[in-house]
Amino acid sequence: MEHLSVTNAQQCILESVNKLDIETVGLEQSLGRVLAEDVRANRDIPPYDVSAMDGYALCSADLAKIPATLKIVEDIKAGDMPSKQVGAGQCARIMTGAPMPRGADTVIRVEDTDVVSDGSVQINVKVKPGNDIRLQGEGMRNGDVVLAAGTEITPGVIGILATVKSKQMRVYRRPRVAILSTGDELEGMDDPVDPNKIPNSNSYALMAQLQALGIEPTLLGIARDDPAELAEYLQRGLRFDVLLVSGGSSVGVHDYVRPTMEALGVRMKFWRVAMKPGHPLAFGVLQQNGDGTPKDSFVFGLPGNPVSSMVCFEEFVTPMLRSMMGHARLYRRTLTARLTHDVKHQAGRTEFVRVTLAKDGSGYVATSTGSQGSGMLLSMARADGLLVVPADSTGLIAGEQVTVQLLDGTAFQNEIEFRE
């Protein structure tokens, strides 16, 4: 089998999966989920024409000659209903959000007026009719779709949901994901330190990558290099929507895992991707019949090297899981940065280099976190992003503009970075 490119492998995965089924959640539990239904406004906002300013409501015809002195007939606060009509030579004192009185077609803000006496005000500016009025339904019109199915629920969206009093909403469910580690060389979290063994860090890094996507996975434990034990673990794992099999770094591990998965009915879609770090990576599908309806489970065989495992998760598992959860935004946000040093590269594989990001006067600058060996998990822990070296590149040069995918922990920065 040929080595697939990263984007071809992503495409193969995304074509294999569908959105998961729909469930109902309460507003308090909805952040980060994706709406599976349109949401409509249940009222006009504002409910009638209201003032956009603290000021005076009047008839624009009275502004033919400026300054104009008008008689104050009423005070209207937000929540009050006006009781009087505003006629020629008259006005009402009005607060932001308060309803416009009949007869008035314009608001003049208080800063453009002078109080003449207790009962009258001088208007100092001329404006167009309709000035500083928010029209009925301008913010939201009763019955209109305000949030379309497919919308990701952010805090701003929750504000809208609360505005239309959606206490519950239909959203795509989250996948159930299991993590299985394999390999005799792995040392469990509760085992004593043995220098000849490798701590089972991958399960926990994968757990955290899933948690960052809003998914609480099940850790199945460590399957030893024994076909029967492995088959038993894999069978348990294949009851989940998604099974992540973290291979040990020993070379033999995929000799066991792949045939055992195939014996259990998993159809392997690919097992070679032209990327670095990333070898070996496998993806398969198990078609199941649960509750009478066909339902697929998806299996990843992830590399045993800690960095390779995390990078493969970023590039392949994340887009798949986000697609299953109904998201339109599947890929890590990218930005352009200036490279601070050369990066060697042999053409043939897409490479993901762990970098930190900083800023200078001209924008973002990217610097490698140091040794890029696939065992160097510290380089991943310290990274802000993954610099993408195109497969056909023969090396990048200091000063070049490069593409960097932002990793978790980069939504915030140290400095405010804006000028006031």
Next chain:
Amino acid sequence: MEHLSVTNAQQCILESVNKLDIETVGLEQSLGRVLAEDVRANRDIPPYDVSAMDGYALCSADLAKIPATLKIVEDIKAGDMPSKQVGAGQCARIMTGAPMPRGADTVIRVEDTDVVSDGSVQINVKVKPGNDIRLQGEGMRNGDVVLAAGTEITPGVIGILATVKSKQMRVYRRPRVAILSTGDELEGMDDPVDPNKIPNSNSYALMAQLQALGIEPTLLGIARDDPAELAEYLQRGLRFDVLLVSGGSSVGVHDYVRPTMEALGVRMKFWRVAMKPGHPLAFGVLQQNGDGTPKDSFVFGLPGNPVSSMVCFEEFVTPMLRSMMGHARLYRRTLTARLTHDVKHQAGRTEFVRVTLAKDGSGYVATSTGSQGSGMLLSMARADGLLVVPADSTGLIAGEQVTVQLLDGTAFQNEIEFRE
């Protein structure tokens, strides 16, 4: 009192708060927290010199003349311990991660060799001593600090914590936050729709902004415009670390809230900031004596307009809460984008314009989400970021490079946006 600039107001807030106290959490609950202690390696990784490649371990002295044919004395897999010494004219077949045999100082990868017979191999390249060997402790050295106090716990950091088998760790605790809405004009979530009232969306938008920071707030409900009721609610709220008071949009509301807070011992630090949207915004501190040690509570009086409330939370509450939780990164990530249209601005106040972000060949482009009235919550729900218009600007021009703060929901994007 003068209007403070945004950064001066932020500074005033950040100077008032300290990191919260420290608690212990399990690895599974630690994502997004900040370490309050250094974490040290408990082993060397790798535990001894290992091969970085599948290939042959040999003595570099044997490479004086190339090609060189060497006798294979042993097969070493990962997890195996070598049993033989490699002498002149000899080599060992070795797998990635397997320990180097005594006598060998170099690895040649399998691609640079040809099998001559069952028991010998021809080496086709000359390399330096030490080639393709990962040295003992290269990834992590026993006893070294691998994660410093103050590190945010990302998935990569969890991988390191699992590697050194930290099942529990000391982190800064999260603040307890209460949300209080005020104003007779507010309509509760369970009330029938009344066109003369305003749905209480702010409490829920603030709830979601807090949830996005990892904080599960307490919603205290709606206090009506009655000094006694307000005082009772405020007193409850001031038992929390942070109290967010969401003002109704009626003008009178801060007439009640501020003096009532002051009567309860809150020292107001400021109540005017030169920003748009954002008026009125107040910040105060209550020094308390709980458990014998002085402990401060912090109160924000947030504007009643939904967009103003969310923007003030972004600019002031978020950096404060992140500082209390021990984060070094307090501010929203910014990027530079090209403006697609003019933006009018009167000098005097920093303005935050809700924009969507897209990309073209030259990088990010920013476009206003439409009407920027502070009642237009849909403009916030649709925004990817906040464009910052400097206070002294007299307007921005289409094509200008501007600073945009990224909002929640922007960690991912629609297209992969890298070239392979």
